[in-house]
Amino acid sequence: MLPADCSRRLVAELQGALDACAHRQLQLEQSLRVCRRLLQAWEPTGTWACEPPPEPETNEEDPLPACTPSPQDLKELEFLTQALEKAVRVRRGITKAGERNKAPSLKSRSIVTSPGTTASTRPQSPGQAGGHASDRRPTKGLRQTTVPAKGRPERRLPSVRDRTRAGIGARAPRPGAGLRNQHMAPSAAPQAPEAFTLKEKGHLLRLPAAFRKAASQNSSLWAQLSSMQTSDSMDAAAAKTQFLRNIQTASGGSQPRLSAAEVEAEARRLRKACSLLRLRVREELSAAPMDWMQEYRCLLTLEGLQTMVGQCLQRLQELRAAVVERPPLPCPVGRPPRASPSCGGGAEPTWSPQLLVYSSTQELQTLAALKLRVAVLDQQIHLQKVLMAELLPLVSAAQPEGPSWLTLCRAAHSLLCEGGARVLTILRDEPVD
Amino acid sequence: MRRRRVDPAAGARAGALPEAIAALSRSLPSGPSPEIFRRAKFDRPEATSALWQLLFRVLSPLPAGNALASIALEVQARLVKSALCSQGYPRLALAQLPEDGSKGSRELLLALSWLLARGPVLEQMLAQTRVPLGDEMTVCQCEALASLGPPAPHMEAEGPVDVRHMQWLMGKLLFRWRQLVSSQQEQCALLSKIHLYTRGCHSDQNLGHLSVTEAEMLRDPEGGQKLLRTLEHESRRLEAVLAWRRSEPVFWQWMDTVLGTCAPEAPAAASQPTFLPWVPECGDGELELVVRELQTLEEELREAVERRRVAWEAKARGCGRGPEWSAARRASRETVEKELGALQRCWEQDSGPAPAHGPHRLVRREDGAAGDRDLRAAELIRTLRSQEACLEAVLRQLQGQCRQELAGLTGALPGLIWIPPPGR
Numbered sequence: 001m002l003p004a005d006c007s008r009r010l011v012a013e014l015q016g017a018l019d020a021c022a023h024r025q026l027q028l029e030q031s032l033r034v035c036r037r038l039l040q041a042w043e044p045t046g047t048w049a050c051e052p053p054p055e056p057e058t059n060e061e062d063p064l065p066a067c068t069p070s071p072q073d074l075k076e077l078e079f080l081t082q083a084l085e086k087a088v089r090v091r092r093g094i095t096k097a098g099e100r101n102k103a104p105s106l107k108s109r110s111i112v113t114s115p116g117t118t119a120s121t122r123p124q125s126p127g128q129a130g131g132h133a134s135d136r137r138p139t140k141g142l143r144q145t146t147v148p149a150k151g152r153p154e155r156r157l158p159s160v161r162d163r164t165r166a167g168i169g170a171r172a173p174r175p176g177a178g179l180r181n182q183h184m185a186p187s188a189a190p191q192a193p194e195a196f197t198l199k200e201k202g203h204l205l206r207l208p209a210a211f212r213k214a215a216s217q218n219s220s221l222w223a224q225l226s227s228m229q230t231s232d233s234m235d236a237a238a239a240k241t242q243f244l245r246n247i248q249t250a251s252g253g254s255q256p257r258l259s260a261a262e263v264e265a266e267a268r269r270l271r272k273a274c275s276l277l278r279l280r281v282r283e284e285l286s287a288a289p290m291d292w293m294q295e296y297r298c299l300l301t302l303e304g305l306q307t308m309v310g311q312c313l314q315r316l317q318e319l320r321a322a323v324v325e326r327p328p329l330p331c332p333v334g335r336p337p338r339a340s341p342s343c344g345g346g347a348e349p350t351w352s353p354q355l356l357v358y359s360s361t362q363e364l365q366t367l368a369a370l371k372l373r374v375a376v377l378d379q380q381i382h383l384q385k386v387l388m389a390e391l392l393p394l395v396s397a398a399q400p401e402g403p404s405w406l407t408l409c410r411a412a413h414s415l416l417c418e419g420g421a422r423v424l425t426i427l428r429d430e431p432v433d
Numbered sequence: 434m435r436r437r438r439v440d441p442a443a444g445a446r447a448g449a450l451p452e453a454i455a456a457l458s459r460s461l462p463s464g465p466s467p468e469i470f471r472r473a474k475f476d477r478p479e480a481t482s483a484l485w486q487l488l489f490r491v492l493s494p495l496p497a498g499n500a501l502a503s504i505a506l507e508v509q510a511r512l513v514k515s516a517l518c519s520q521g522y523p524r525l526a527l528a529q530l531p532e533d534g535s536k537g538s539r540e541l542l543l544a545l546s547w548l549l550a551r552g553p554v555l556e557q558m559l560a561q562t563r564v565p566l567g568d569e570m571t572v573c574q575c576e577a578l579a580s581l582g583p584p585a586p587h588m589e590a591e592g593p594v595d596v597r598h599m600q601w602l603m604g605k606l607l608f609r610w611r612q613l614v615s616s617q618q619e620q621c622a623l624l625s626k627i628h629l630y631t632r633g634c635h636s637d638q639n640l641g642h643l644s645v646t647e648a649e650m651l652r653d654p655e656g657g658q659k660l661l662r663t664l665e666h667e668s669r670r671l672e673a674v675l676a677w678r679r680s681e682p683v684f685w686q687w688m689d690t691v692l693g694t695c696a697p698e699a700p701a702a703a704s705q706p707t708f709l710p711w712v713p714e715c716g717d718g719e720l721e722l723v724v725r726e727l728q729t730l731e732e733e734l735r736e737a738v739e740r741r742r743v744a745w746e747a748k749a750r751g752c753g754r755g756p757e758w759s760a761a762r763r764a765s766r767e768t769v770e771k772e773l774g775a776l777q778r779c780w781e782q783d784s785g786p787a788p789a790h791g792p793h794r795l796v797r798r799e800d801g802a803a804g805d806r807d808l809r810a811a812e813l814i815r816t817l818r819s820q821e822a823c824l825e826a827v828l829r830q831l832q833g834q835c836r837q838e839l840a841g842l843t844g845a846l847p848g849l850i851w852i853p854p855p856g857r
Contacts, residue, residue, distance in 0.1 A: 002594055002595070002596055004593045011599075011602070018606055021612075021613060022609065028617060028620055029616065032616065034649060035624060038627055038652060039626060042652050198630045202627075203632060203634060205631060205643065206636075207634070207635070207651070211650065211661055212636050214661055216637075217668050221671035221675065233682070236682050239686065240681075243546065243688055243692070248523050269781065274730075276779055279827070280776060285733075295741075296762065300769040305734060306734040316720060320720055353791065354806050355640075356808045357801055358796075358801070358810035359799060360625075365622065368621045370821060378824065386722070388831070388834075392835070409839070409843050416836075416839065417839065418854060419607075422854035424852055426850070427852060428848060428850075431848065
């Protein structure tokens with residue numbers, strides 16, 4: 001068993017790492033959900049732009065009781081369908097010409113959107129179409145360049161229509177299925193509205209005008225902000241420094257103390273220094289000098305490194321003194337993310353995001369995998385150092401007797417030398433007397 | 434308005450100040466009204482709590498959320514004080530203000546101005562809450578696997594824990610890493626598909642295809658409406674910040690006058706009121722580790738240098754002392770100094786062409802052509818590969834060190850055979 005304080009620290013570190021991974025995993029899964037949904041067939045929410053909202057609900061219950069329509073109804077339906085098809089063809093000719101002339105208004109767009117229902121709905125229920133187009137689906141930008149002559153069943157029989165629509169889904173064995181087939185036969189076009197998939201029709205999408213305008217305005221404002229940042233007016237800059245100086249002199253504080261950010265930056269630099277120095281020392285110690293000159297140079301290098309290490313240590317001690325000892329604060333707002341040591345440090349950020357261009361799926365995957373690998377290595381190295389600091393002293397201090405010591409050694413070896421991935425075996429080999 | 438016409442010069446100045454303050458108020462998130470600023474100049478108590486809350490929003494490291502709003506005023510005030518203290522705010526009067534919001538609005542106004550003068554606070558706040566329209570990837574590693582806040586209390590071990598529990602936790606971590614890798618690969622594949630299928634759609638030729646956010650907006654028009662509203666809201670704030678930047682000098686002149694109305698503070702007494710630091714420095718723990726590392730290094734070096742120095746002196750006594758000899762030694766000294774100087778510069782200055790911080794928008798292009806300011810994935814991959822190699826070397830070296838030490842500690846025991854696990 002590990003001592004209590006050591007346990008606490010180790011568990012805290014490992015748990016922290018686990019939490020960070022869980023957090024990232026959650027983000028990835030959310031993104032995956034969204035992506036998967038986008039790549040499947042889209043729910044035709046916006047496509048039925050002209051459909052009055054309560055309809056879907058009522059239609060769910062509706063069909064069940066009124067199951068089989070009479071043959072009389074069917075025949076009438078057929079006539080009606082043919083008439084409407086003709087109307088659609090006529091209308092389509094007119095609307096296409098009209099659409100090209102006028103600016104893409106919301107109304108026309110959403111009306112063109114609903115495949116084939118345009119013509120049928122406009123004469124029949126203009127109020128519905130108009131109302132819905134203007135306030136419900138202004139952002140629907142799905143424009144189909146060709147309006148296929150779909151034999152859309154009329155809207156006047158919502159139950160039938162719904163059955164038709166439902167028939168497309170998984171609810172095939174419905175009494176309406178037969179009806180659907182009858183209906184669809186006269187029409188030359190394929191079934192109804194689809195399953196819009198990104199794969200087939202993705203390139204037809206268009207962003208709505210309102211959004212485009214807002215986005216371009218937004219990006220130009222950000223760009224203005226960036227340029228203003230770099231060319232800060234002389235007056236403003238001078239006024240600011242003057243104000244800061246005034247505050248400094250008017251205040252009781254002696255000299256500007258080291259801010260936490262500066263301490264962190266210094267600590268980061270020293271951490272980098274430490275790893276660079278260590279690497280260099282290893283190099284020098286393992287190099288085999290060929291001749292006297294090399295040996296001399298090696299010696300000088302080592303001496304120089306020794307001085308540098310001493311300087312860094314001194315600077316660190318100074319920093320520690322500057323950071324006054326305090327008990328940990330139960331901070332309700334959490335703390336800012338720990339800056340990873342691999343990161344170069346804060347360059348001047350530009351406010352508008354720049355582009356990162358990739359050319360294939362493979363490249364993107366490689367890039368993301370490498371980023372993750374570097375982050376994981378960072379985490380692993382940090383944990384390695386923590387484990388070394390905690391476990392090695394325990395192993396050297398413990399009495400080498402009893403199975404618990406062996407467990408400790410085995411665990412220490414596994415964690416420290418194999419990254420926790422493999423475990424060694426200890427064989428008890430009593431000498432035969 | 435009338436004032437302006439009466440006296441153009443002074444009037445223009447007088448008109449510009451309310452504009453500046455109004456712009457400032459509009460650019461701050463849920464910012465206080467301009468009236469608050471004016472009252473604060475006269476140190477009116479009613480302006481105090483609004484300013485405490487504003488400072489809290491500005492100084493909080495996390496983006497605003499509902500959780501922040503529910504924190505009591507006293508707690509907010511205390512955290513603001515400690516944050517300012519850790520940033521090196523010089524004025525002592527602020528530290529001595531009561532935390533119930535009963536007075537001190539002028540000091541708070543000064544503190545706010547101090548923050549505004551020191552850095553691009555408004556822009557940073559906007560960047561934090563920016564609406565990402567594209568699929569973004571950060572280039573730097575700052576938040577890659579960032580550790581979140583302090584661990585949940587119930588997670589902390591109470592008493593001594595078996596070391597095998599550590600092994601178990603480590604195994605869990607290894608599994609999570611693997612899981613992350615596979616999830617991320619899948620996400621990249623899907624992202625790439627979406628970009629591919631929507632090419633030719635975007636109105637911006639530079640981008641060429643839709644991002645997930647944009648496609649999602651088309652799929653779900655209501656969500657799209659929300660996005661649009663947020664975007665417009667952000668644009669309004671951007672305009673306010675630009676207006677503020679244009680009229681800034683007037684504000685600073687006014688702040689000088691505000692400062693003038695305060696009594697100059699006496700130089701500090703030796704003891705400063707101690708504050709719990711808001712930024713719990715990755716702190717003491719991290720510094721400790723580095724100190725210990727350096728100390729071990731120092732020890733090692735001391736031994737090695739002593740040994741080699743003695744050996745060298747013995748050898749050197751054997752050779753001659755000719756002029757070429759001392760010239761050669763001098764040359765060696767200079768070379769070594771130059772090398773070590775270069776090494777020191779490696780960490781003293783931040784690496785020259787530092788990779789841009791912050792998120793980049795992913796764009797798929799078959800030919801991979803990129804403009805001047807754009808990054809190419811291939812280059813980034815190269816940089817990351819070298820980083821990876823470097824880190825792997827460090828890890829291997831640390832593990833090797835442990836292996837040696839453990840072998841030293843355990844190898845001497847009789848009656849035990851240590852069988853290492855099957856290697857890679």
